[in-house]
Amino acid sequence: MRGVILAGWVVLGLAMLAAEVVGLLSGGRFPTLGDVLSFLMRSRVGRWFVLIGWVWLGWHLFVRSGVPGF
Amino acid sequence: MAEVRAPAVVQGRWRTPVRVVAVAALLVYAWLVTDFRAFTWPIRLATAVPAVVLLVLASRDRRVRVPLRAWFASWRLTTTDPRLPLWRRIMWRVGTVVWTLLIVAVSAWEVLARLHAPRSLYPTLSSLSDSATRLHALRFLAFVLWLLFGRDLLRR
Numbered sequence: 391m392r393g394v395i396l397a398g399w400v401v402l403g404l405a406m407l408a409a410e411v412v413g414l415l416s417g418g419r420f421p422t423l424g425d426v427l428s429f430l431m432r433s434r435v436g437r438w439f440v441l442i443g444w445v446w447l448g449w450h451l452f453v454r455s456g457v458p459g460f
Numbered sequence: 461m462a463e464v465r466a467p468a469v470v471q472g473r474w475r476t477p478v479r480v481v482a483v484a485a486l487l488v489y490a491w492l493v494t495d496f497r498a499f500t501w502p503i504r505l506a507t508a509v510p511a512v513v514l515l516v517l518a519s520r521d522r523r524v525r526v527p528l529r530a531w532f533a534s535w536r537l538t539t540t541d542p543r544l545p546l547w548r549r550i551m552w553r554v555g556t557v558v559w560t561l562l563i564v565a566v567s568a569w570e571v572l573a574r575l576h577a578p579r580s581l582y583p584t585l586s587s588l589s590d591s592a593t594r595l596h597a598l599r600f601l602a603f604v605l606w607l608l609f610g611r612d613l614l615r616r
Contacts, residue, residue, distance in 0.1 A: 392581045398569050399521065399588065406562050413555065419548055421555040424612075431616045433531035441518055444613055445511040448606045450586060451593070452507050453498060 486607065494599035514610045521614070 406423070413422030421429070430436040489506075496503035524536065535553065566585075576582040593599045 391576075392583065395569075395573055395582055399583070399585070400466045401568060402562065402566050403552060406566075409555075409558055409562060416551075419551045419560065421552055424560060426556055427613070428616045429535075430525050431613070432534070433528050434525040435528050436531065437518070437525060437616075440613060444606075444610050447474070448507050448511060448517065448603075448610075450608065451505050451589060451598070451602060452494070 487604065490603045491600050494596060498613050510607055512611065514614060517614055529556065 407419075410422055413420045420427075427440055429442055441445065493503065493506040496506060535556070570585055573582040573584045579587050587600075593602055
């Protein structure tokens with residue numbers, strides 16, 4: 391099962407990378423992740439949604455992750 | 461509508477020596493913080509400090525934001541810039557749908573893995589990142605990137 395889950399992560403990672411590359415090479419015709427975030431942050435609700443997401447990401451990566459006492 | 465301008469504090473209009481000291485202080489802070497152990501109060505407080513600073517700065521940002529309904533309407537093809545060709549507007553919106561689906565897929569995969577055990581057979585993003593950030597230097601790099609990402613978000 392580990393192989394299936396890992397394969398899923400790899401596929402999703404590559405898909406996001408491909409979408410980002412397409413966005414960067416398209417000259418603005420296809421959005422990058424940054425473009426989508428900018429569009430989302432044009433609204434007040436979207437802006438706070440993204441900012442809270444940033445806080446959650448940091449908390450998840452640095453506070454809730456890692457082997458205790460590593 | 462008022463022109464959307466980034467606050468001066470995040471536009472880098474600082475005098476150079478001040479900026480250098482601030483960047484150096486941030487790097488030292490990131491290095492010290494990432495030496496703290498996970499699940500302890502020091503790392504909780506150290507992570508909360510930049511988060512609170514960013515949220516306070518964001519709350520003081522007086523740039524005009526679009527109401528939710530107008531924002532949603534701006535996504536629809538009928539209300540976007542008519543000077544752009546139709547195919548280009550369609551392409552851009554297809555892109556936003558693609559990104560939304562990708563983010564939903566990542567979230568669903570994370571939930572799927574999280575609902576199963578053991579973690580060694582069902583790795584989540586955080587369990588995968590654990591092995592990558594076990595080195596202090598990598599944790600430091602991840603923390604700096606997180607701070608830079610937050611700074612970038614403030615400017616948007």
